[in-house]
Amino acid sequence: MTRLNRLAGRTPFYVLTGGLAIIFLYPIIWTSISSVSPQPGSNQVDGFGWGNYETLVAYQDGVWHYLGNSLVVSAVAVVTTLVVATLGGYAFARFTFPGKDALFLLTLAILMVPYAALLVPLVIWLKNIGLNDTLVGVGLVLAVFQLPFATFMMRIAFEAVPREMEEAALVDGCGTFSALRRVLLHAVKPGLITIGLFAFLAAWNDFMVPLYLVSGDNQPLPLALVNMRQQVMGVIDYGATQAGVVVLTIPCILLFLVLQRHYVNGFMSGALKG
Amino acid sequence: MSIAPTRPRAVAAGTPDAPPPRRRRRDRGVWQGWIYASPTALLVTLLFVVPLVLVVWMSAADWTLLGGNSGVNFPENFVEVVDHRLFWPSVWFTLKYTVITTAILIALALGLAMLVQESTRWRGILRTSFLIPTSLGLASASLLFYALYSPQVGPVSPALEALGLADANVNVLGTPSGALWSTVILIVWRFAGFFMLLLLVGLQGIPHEVYEAARIDGARPWQIFGRITLPLLRPSLAMSTILCVTGSLLAFDQFFILTKGGPDGSTMTVVQLIYSFAFESKRDLGMAAALSVIVLAALVIINIVQLKTLRRSPDE
Numbered sequence: 281m282t283r284l285n286r287l288a289g290r291t292p293f294y295v296l297t298g299g300l301a302i303i304f305l306y307p308i309i310w311t312s313i314s315s316v317s318p319q320p321g322s323n324q325v326d327g328f329g330w331g332n333y334e335t336l337v338a339y340q341d342g343v344w345h346y347l348g349n350s351l352v353v354s355a356v357a358v359v360t361t362l363v364v365a366t367l368g369g370y371a372f373a374r375f376t377f378p379g380k381d382a383l384f385l386l387t388l389a390i391l392m393v394p395y396a397a398l399l400v401p402l403v404i405w406l407k408n409i410g411l412n413d414t415l416v417g418v419g420l421v422l423a424v425f426q427l428p429f430a431t432f433m434m435r436i437a438f439e440a441v442p443r444e445m446e447e448a449a450l451v452d453g454c455g456t457f458s459a460l461r462r463v464l465l466h467a468v469k470p471g472l473i474t475i476g477l478f479a480f481l482a483a484w485n486d487f488m489v490p491l492y493l494v495s496g497d498n499q500p501l502p503l504a505l506v507n508m509r510q511q512v513m514g515v516i517d518y519g520a521t522q523a524g525v526v527v528l529t530i531p532c533i534l535l536f537l538v539l540q541r542h543y544v545n546g547f548m549s550g551a552l553k554g
Numbered sequence: 555m556s557i558a559p560t561r562p563r564a565v566a567a568g569t570p571d572a573p574p575p576r577r578r579r580r581d582r583g584v585w586q587g588w589i590y591a592s593p594t595a596l597l598v599t600l601l602f603v604v605p606l607v608l609v610v611w612m613s614a615a616d617w618t619l620l621g622g623n624s625g626v627n628f629p630e631n632f633v634e635v636v637d638h639r640l641f642w643p644s645v646w647f648t649l650k651y652t653v654i655t656t657a658i659l660i661a662l663a664l665g666l667a668m669l670v671q672e673s674t675r676w677r678g679i680l681r682t683s684f685l686i687p688t689s690l691g692l693a694s695a696s697l698l699f700y701a702l703y704s705p706q707v708g709p710v711s712p713a714l715e716a717l718g719l720a721d722a723n724v725n726v727l728g729t730p731s732g733a734l735w736s737t738v739i740l741i742v743w744r745f746a747g748f749f750m751l752l753l754l755v756g757l758q759g760i761p762h763e764v765y766e767a768a769r770i771d772g773a774r775p776w777q778i779f780g781r782i783t784l785p786l787l788r789p790s791l792a793m794s795t796i797l798c799v800t801g802s803l804l805a806f807d808q809f810f811i812l813t814k815g816g817p818d819g820s821t822m823t824v825v826q827l828i829y830s831f832a833f834e835s836k837r838d839l840g841m842a843a844a845l846s847v848i849v850l851a852a853l854v855i856i857n858i859v860q861l862k863t864l865r866r867s868p869d870e
Contacts, residue, residue, distance in 0.1 A: 485691020
């Protein structure tokens with residue numbers, strides 16, 4: 281009886297908070313349903329079906345091509361971030377060398393400089409180093425803007441590993457690199473997953489860097505979708521746009537749900553900075 | 555979820571905390587340290603330092619999109635930028651947007667964080683629901699809301715009509731204030747979970763005993779909130795505010811996709827103006843670089859001021 285009372289007393293709480301949760305989820309649910317629903321002006325006029333996704337597949341080079349571009353950009357950004365931040369974090373955590381503090385501060389200083397202010401010179405500079413209008417160029421630029429967070433995070437991760445762990449390996453005749461590869465990498469794995477996840481989400485979703493740096497065949501999916509919206513004979517195909525949003529969003533939500541713990545961890549180390 | 559009790563060692567301090575065991579390894583360490591740090595140095599130099607120098611140089615050069623560099627043009631670029639008819643309106647709009655977004659986002663995020671603070675199953679579900687929009691890209695979220703707001707297919711326009719707030723088939727993005735508030739709603743939806751999480755980490759760092767003690771002393775809930783939660787949450791609130799202000803000042807994607815700066819340039823942000831100078835209206839990279847330098851300098855100053863005022867502990 282008391283339990284029932286308590287439940288009744290808390291019903292408004294559940295209704296209110298549940299309503300709030302639905303407000304947050306509603307736009308995503310609405311897009312997913314609309315993308316397969318009949319809509320005037322789209323490729324899906326009667327009944328439910330995949331017509332809008334067929335529009336996407338048929339758009340210019342096809343959605344697969346742009347998805348491929350997005351994958352290449354993300355892969356370059358994630359791999360570069362992981363490798364550079366791991367080696368850099370190891371150097372900053374375990375070695376003393378001249379210029380160490382200056383380099384670390386310089387890396388953190390990237391946080392102070394918005395990439396919005398560096399894209400104009402990057403358009404020119406990438407041309408000089410042969411990376412203009414390339415997916416690799418976009419991936420590298422995105423990786424650089426992940427470096428402050430990633431390097432900081434990996435430095436903390438390496439510093440949290442007890443020195444005894446690698447001393448043992450070093451005494452056994454391992455070089456520092458094989459100590460890193462065989463012993464330390466396991467210990468910093470959670471940090472690697474976190475920075476990899478953040479780099480992927482940033483690169484996969486980025487719109488502004490590709491907008492400045494690539495065109496035509498080299499557009500990643502977000503840029504291609506925005507351009508598609510503007511180009512279909514002045515009439516906006518909302519159905520295809522919604523289908524595109526769903527395609528872009530699914531990997532992000534899945535990754536987020538699977539790796540939620542690592543996502544949250546990223547925030548906690550970020551909060552330590554404050 | 556709990557916060558790590560000890561802070562990591564002071565990060566920027568270069569003190570050699572533990573002396574390396576052997577002299578020989580220390581010498582080798584210098585070389586090896588540099589080798590491990592060299593990819594960082596290379597990438598940072600190539601794609602951060604060089605563009606940073608280049609943007610300053612370009613800002614002082616007569617540099618068109620198609621014609622390239624044709625000599626010094628200082629300070630004409632800056633004069634032209636500041637005299638441009640959209641410069642001051644865009645600065646003013648960006649500031650207005652930043653203040654509105656930051657006030658709403660931080661207040662809402664604080665509410666959400668306090669709502670999901672306890673770890674129960676239900677609150678875990680709520681937390682995840684609030685966080686899911688943060689995994690969307692800003693561009694995808696903007697496209698999503700573009701459809702949501704459209705009078706042809708979106709539910710917003712019929713809903714406003716049903717509530718008697720607007721005529722049939724109204725385009726909410728069609729008026730300056732409609733466009734501003736529609737964008738604010740999009741951003742609040744996309745980022746509330748992000749700031750909730752930051753504040754949640756801060757909330758969980760407040761020791762339980764402090765609340766207990768206050769409750770035993772007979773403090774009322776709003777007293778506990780005003781006298782304990784807010785002051786102790788100050789570092790997290792400060793960091794959230796700085797991140798939110800910086801992010802909003804640099805707003806681009808959401809306006810580029812939702813409003814294209816319209817109607818009539820009323821939602822043109824400063825960063826959009828950089829793009830417009832470079833590729834649309836002027837095709838003048840010198841002017842775009844000059845505006846970039848202005849943005850950069852303003853942002854560094856604003857960040858320093860924010861750090862100084864927000865980081866100060868209350869008793870100072």
